[in-house]
Amino acid sequence: MSQFPLVCSFEGDYGLKVLFVSRDATMAEVARTAAEALAGVVVPELGANEVLRVRQAGAKNFLRPELTLQEAGFIEMETIEILRQPAATAVNGARAS
Amino acid sequence: MPLLKTEEWYDIARDTNWTPRYVTEQQLFPPELTDRFGVPLAAMEGFDEPYKVTYREYVRTQREKDMGAYSVKAALARSKLYENADPGWRALLQLHFGAASFLEYNSISAFARMTRFSRAPGMRNMATFGSLDETRHSQIHLYFAYEHLIRSRSFDWAHKAPRSNNWVIISERHTFDDIEHTRDAVSAAIMTNFAFETAFTNLQFVALSADAANYGDFSFSTMLQTIQSDEARHAQIGEPLLRILIDSGFKAEAQKLVDISFWRCWKQFSALSGICMDYYTPLENREYSFKEFMHEWVIDQFMTKIFDIGLEKPWYWDLFLEDIDVFHHAQHIGVYLYRATEWWHPVAATGPAEREWLETKYPGWGVTFGKVWDVIAQNVASGRHERTQPSCLPMLCNMHGFELTGVPGAKWNVKDYTLDRAGRRYHFQSSVDKWIFEQEPERYAGHLSLIDRVVQGVVSLDKVFDYMHMAPEERGTDGQQYRWTQEPRGGSAGDPLGRRRSAG
Numbered sequence: 001m002s003q004f005p006l007v008c009s010f011e012g013d014y015g016l017k018v019l020f021v022s023r024d025a026t027m028a029e030v031a032r033t034a035a036e037a038l039a040g041v042v043v044p045e046l047g048a049n050e051v052l053r054v055r056q057a058g059a060k061n062f063l064r065p066e067l068t069l070q071e072a073g074f075i076e077m078e079t080i081e082i083l084r085q086p087a088a089t090a091v092n093g094a095r096a097s
Numbered sequence: 098m099p100l101l102k103t104e105e106w107y108d109i110a111r112d113t114n115w116t117p118r119y120v121t122e123q124q125l126f127p128p129e130l131t132d133r134f135g136v137p138l139a140a141m142e143g144f145d146e147p148y149k150v151t152y153r154e155y156v157r158t159q160r161e162k163d164m165g166a167y168s169v170k171a172a173l174a175r176s177k178l179y180e181n182a183d184p185g186w187r188a189l190l191q192l193h194f195g196a197a198s199f200l201e202y203n204s205i206s207a208f209a210r211m212t213r214f215s216r217a218p219g220m221r222n223m224a225t226f227g228s229l230d231e232t233r234h235s236q237i238h239l240y241f242a243y244e245h246l247i248r249s250r251s252f253d254w255a256h257k258a259p260r261s262n263n264w265v266i267i268s269e270r271h272t273f274d275d276i277e278h279t280r281d282a283v284s285a286a287i288m289t290n291f292a293f294e295t296a297f298t299n300l301q302f303v304a305l306s307a308d309a310a311n312y313g314d315f316s317f318s319t320m321l322q323t324i325q326s327d328e329a330r331h332a333q334i335g336e337p338l339l340r341i342l343i344d345s346g347f348k349a350e351a352q353k354l355v356d357i358s359f360w361r362c363w364k365q366f367s368a369l370s371g372i373c374m375d376y377y378t379p380l381e382n383r384e385y386s387f388k389e390f391m392h393e394w395v396i397d398q399f400m401t402k403i404f405d406i407g408l409e410k411p412w413y414w415d416l417f418l419e420d421i422d423v424f425h426h427a428q429h430i431g432v433y434l435y436r437a438t439e440w441w442h443p444v445a446a447t448g449p450a451e452r453e454w455l456e457t458k459y460p461g462w463g464v465t466f467g468k469v470w471d472v473i474a475q476n477v478a479s480g481r482h483e484r485t486q487p488s489c490l491p492m493l494c495n496m497h498g499f500e501l502t503g504v505p506g507a508k509w510n511v512k513d514y515t516l517d518r519a520g521r522r523y524h525f526q527s528s529v530d531k532w533i534f535e536q537e538p539e540r541y542a543g544h545l546s547l548i549d550r551v552v553q554g555v556v557s558l559d560k561v562f563d564y565m566h567m568a569p570e571e572r573g574t575d576g577q578q579y580r581w582t583q584e585p586r587g588g589s590a591g592d593p594l595g596r597r598r599s600a601g
Contacts, residue, residue, distance in 0.1 A: 005512065005552045007492050007524060008489075009511050009513065011509055012468065012469075012505055012506060012509050013469070013505055013509075013511065014427045014430045014431065014466065014469050014491035014502050014503070014504075014505035014511070015427055015430075015431060015491060015492065015500045015501055015502035015503065015505075015511060016491070016500075016501045016502075016513060016524070017487070017489045017490065017491060017492060017510060018489060018490040018491070018492050018548055018551075018552065019489055020489075034489075036488075037487060037488045037489040038487065038489070039474065039477070040476070040484060041432070041434075041471060041472065041473075041484050041485075041487050041488075042430075042469050042473070042487065042504075042505075043468075043472060044471075044472060057513055057515075067547070075522065075524075076552070077522045077524070077552065078522075079513045079515060079524070
């Protein structure tokens with residue numbers, strides 16, 4: 001498969017989803033792809049003062065938005081968590097849209 | 098001619114063991130098909146079934162059961178129950194017949210293997226009746242399902258399901274192939290006749306039958322009752338077998354078989370029966386909540402049996418009790434959202450009165466599962482129907498095969514238990530699902546869920562409906578045609594004769 005499959009846990013959602021993103025995608029692009037598929041579908045739309053941050057499942061720290069999948073060392077079907085964060089406190093946060 | 102009483106000849110007549118001379122005992126009863134533990138023959142010959150049934154008695158009883166069920170069906174044939182039924186009840190019937198009929202059919206061969214490979218004569222006798230029972234269950238399921246075929250193509254799945262690659266069917270096959278069809282006769286009997294039939298068939302055939310009678314679907318209710326009377330007899334195979342295993346020093350092995358099978362069956366029944374009881378059954382016809390049924394019909398009875406036999410409750414019991422409150426609610430959301438991938442037409446069943454009932458039965462439902470339904474309802478109410486079907490795929494658990502879910506909303510808690518093996522990452526919903534995999538990885542490692550098949554390129558995304566054998570007209574739609582946010586549920590809830598208006 002030319003695209004890269006990720007297992008995504010989006011804050012507030014009832015279950016995990018599979019996202020297909022480009023192999024050189026950044027965390028910001030991954031978050032944007034997830035938000036387009038899930039915000040306003042299973043969880044509320046993103047608020048004006050909210051940004052999305054990505055981290056590996058079970059990790060405490062968020063990954064930098066400009067970090068690519070390769071740089072993060074992700075394998076196919078890596079599980080990630082995408083959380084809403086207040087824009088003011090989220091350094092380099094990625095807007096979902 | 099004076100007849101002997103049954104108890105005067107039964108034990109001798111069914112003592113059909115002999116000493117083989119042309120082949121060895123091991124060739125006649127290969128351990129991988131008979132008994133992988135090596136229980137001594139003398140112990141197996143001590144198998145004493147609680148129900149002692151002669152063939153003559155069996156045939157007479159079964160004939161009476163069939164006459165009762167088919168007579169009720171014939172009497173109600175012109176009632177137009179299905180045409181006038183609540184959309185939720187229609188969904189329940191569509192789901193049940195597609196999901197259950199092939200399991201009955203497959204169980205014929207599961208019992209036949211016990212008949213051939215068990216070394217206990219009494220067990221062979223009981224398993225022979227079991228095969229005949231499952232034949233009857235298959236026939237009655239297909240006959241009753243096909244009554245509705247002229248009204249809905251969904252009922253074709255009663256016959257078609259096992260030859261499809263539908264994701265729900267894959268999940269069922271994975272579970273029941275594991276416990277019924279790919280183990281030695283002793284293991285299969287414990288997993289099927291004890292863990293499955295003692296614990297869970299009550300749920301589908303007694304509890305659901307009660308809901309059906311409350312709803313007024315006496316044809317369906319009677320069909321379920323006649324099946325359950327056989328399931329209760331099957332359950333009796335497991336108990337003496339478990340006692341033999343424990344007495345022969347295989348308590349830990351027996352416990353593990355029960356623990357694996359109980360959890361696997363729990364996931365199937367929670368997803369399928371749980372949704373039917375707490376959502377598809379019209380509110381005014383619900384006898385109890387799924388959780389209440391679980392406590393009365395599964396937990397209390399199962400625990401009594403377990404302790405009576407000398408086993409312990411499964412090690413994951415606390416996790417199981419927590420799961421009763423959440424799993425089927427999450428699955429119901431996914432079943433509704435991904436409805437196009439199912440052969441039935443799901444209803445949301447989350448209007449104001451239903452939400453109130455759910456909150457009463459499951460405190461906290463509103464701030465968790467209800468939050469997802471808020472978003473879906475807003476989209477429905479605004480006419481954004483395309484937003485009620487996610488554009489991305491759901492992740493499926495590599496053990497139970499349903500969506501990998503957790504708790505949404507304010508108490509968001511969705512965990513992924515992963516395991517890396519031979520270059521592949523496996524994903525499990527719970528520590529129990531992962532534990533089952535770890536007990537025998539080579540048994541499970543090669544299986545691919547539908548999502549795995551897409552990710553690995555076995556099937557391309559644009560061909561996935563063809564791969565699942567789902568023609569466009571077979572794909573599920575909103576059973577209430579999106580009217581559930583505007584008005585109370587349509588159809589004839591509480592009135593099977595359709596004296597109220599039909600939802601169409």
